[in-house]
Each structure stands twice: as structure tokens, then as C-alpha cells.
Amino acid sequence: MCGAGADGLDARISAAVCTRCANQPIVLADGGVVQERPRLASLSAFQRDILWVLNHHGGLKGLAIKSKLQEYYDEDVNHGQLYPNLDQLVEGGYVEKGERDKRTNEYRITADGKQALSRRRTWTEAAEVTDA
Structure with missing residues (x-):
């Protein structure tokens, strides 16, 4: 994540994140990608x-x-x-x-x-x- 202050929760990974990061795809350790949620x-x-x-x-x-x-x-x-x-x-x-x-x-x-x-x-x- 970008390091900005958390102002939301990303349920895909159960972590506090900033709004900008919550809308980005997540690359997992095994190389898989969790796409952004539908708007x-x-x-x-x-x-x-x-x-x-x-x-x-x-x-x-x-x-x-x-x-x-x-x-x-x-x-x-x-x-x-x-x-x-x-x-x-x-x-x-x-x-x-x-x-x-x-x-x-x-x-x-x-x-x-x-x-x-x-x-x-x-x-x-x-x-x-x-x-x-």
C-alpha cells in the first residue's frame, strides 16, 4: 500500500487502507491478483x-x-x-x-x-x- 493514512477498510484483505489503495488491484504473494471491486x-x-x-x-x-x-x-x-x-x-x-x-x-x-x-x-x- 502507499503508506498514506488509513481512512477505510479493504474487505478483500481485511486491512485498513487509504481510499485510493482500496480501489487498486492487489497482487498476492503467490502472484495472483485480486481485482478491484465493482464500483x-x-x-x-x-x-x-x-x-x-x-x-x-x-x-x-x-x-x-x-x-x-x-x-x-x-x-x-x-x-x-x-x-x-x-x-x-x-x-x-x-x-x-x-x-x-x-x-x-x-x-x-x-x-x-x-x-x-x-x-x-x-x-x-x-x-x-x-x-x-
């Missing part, structure tokens, strides 16, 4: 809804996330839509994927995921006030 602006509405579900219901298996989204949308959500989006959120550091048991994964929102939702809420609430 908040590049998250789809569906991905933000997944974050909302995890933020409000805690760690859930994929089928439970699917069920919550189907309740909200009042229509079917298929596996081909849900799991690639969950994988992108995991790769971006917004969601953590763990094992609930040998056959079932559990997904939890990370601090970066919570911050993304908070930033979005702040922005939309500010727009409501200024547009009124």
Missing part, C-alpha cells in the same frame, strides 16, 4: 435488492434469498439470475459466502455491502429532500 454505480438494482435482503435477514442460503426476492417481486426468480449475481457480489467483496453444511452455502453481507446500501440510501434520501 457501487455498477451494481444492478437486482444486486442491491440481494444486499437489502441479506442486510435485513442476516445470513441466508441461496434458496432463502430467492424466496425473499420472489415475495418482493411477486414473480419467479430463477437460479440462472440469482447465483451469478451472488457470485459477482462475493467477488466484489459485498457478500461473504460460507458453508452452512456440506451441501449448503450461506451468504452474509459484508461491511462493504452495508456501506454500499448506506451510501445508496443517503443519496436517494437527499434527492427526495431536494426534489420536494
